[in-house]
Amino acid sequence: DAMVIQNPRYQVTQFGKPVTLSCSQTLNHNVMYWYQQKSSQAPKLLFHYYDKDFNNEADTPDNFQSRRPNTSFCFLDIRSPGLGDAAMYLCATSRGQEETQYFGPGTRLLVL
Amino acid sequence: AQTVTQSQPEMSVQEAETVTLSCTYDTSESDYYLFWYKQPPSRQMILVIRQEAYKQQNATENRFSVNFQKAAKSFSLKISDSQLGDAAMYFCAYWYNFNKFYFGSGTKLNVKP
Numbered sequence: 001d002a003m004v005i006q007n008p009r010y011q012v013t014q015f016g017k018p019v020t021l022s023c024s025q026t027l028n029h030n031v032m033y034w035y036q037q038k039s040s041q042a043p044k045l046l047f048h049y050y051d052k053d054f055n056n057e058a059d060t061p062d063n064f065q066s067r068r069p070n071t072s073f074c075f076l077d078i079r080s081p082g083l084g085d086a087a088m089y090l091c092a093t094s095r096g097q098e099e100t101q102y103f104g105p106g107t108r109l110l111v112l
Numbered sequence: 113a114q115t116v117t118q119s120q121p122e123m124s125v126q127e128a129e130t131v132t133l134s135c136t137y138d139t140s141e142s143d144y145y146l147f148w149y150k151q152p153p154s155r156q157m158i159l160v161i162r163q164e165a166y167k168q169q170n171a172t173e174n175r176f177s178v179n180f181q182k183a184a185k186s187f188s189l190k191i192s193d194s195q196l197g198d199a200a201m202y203f204c205a206y207w208y209n210f211n212k213f214y215f216g217s218g219t220k221l222n223v224k225p
Contacts, residue, residue, distance in 0.1 A: 041217070041218075042203055042215035042216060042218055043157075043203075090156075090157065097209060100159050100162055102159075103149075104156060105155070105156040
């Protein structure tokens, strides 16, 4: 009865090779978020969708893009990963603006 | 700018004892939400407790309770009867609206048997 699912759990990519991380949810929540979390640091919000409306954080690099083809799925695309992009990427969902966020298990990205 | 500060990078508590984790935040808003999230090692982040700023009553969830001091902009988490499973990274978080969601830097809690 997993609610927020992230695939894959571990991803290895090469420097500069595009990579896509996947998130799906069974909660039918309106909002989906992507966070980047580096070792021993707090999660940093990259962007979120409220339904189909995309909201990008001001300091999110252009290298990071996102797609939400339907309510259940959201993708994080890293166009040209650099070594500094190695991190845990967390997906979260919430029903509405002020609601509790439910997190997925994360995808750990390694860039070689 | 809104910020969330957790001044204790790491804390330890003996099993069955009580521990309090501190969190302060900075905001000019009057209506917002505060959260404590728990992230166990290699496991996903889960909500521990949530507080609406318009509510004066402190939130409680079983062994977890908060001390919310709105004027002082303080939001501490008290864990009673600590258990080994409470060992984790704890993040305090502030939400005002979509683009105003901030996590603190986290407090690593160790529980000693």
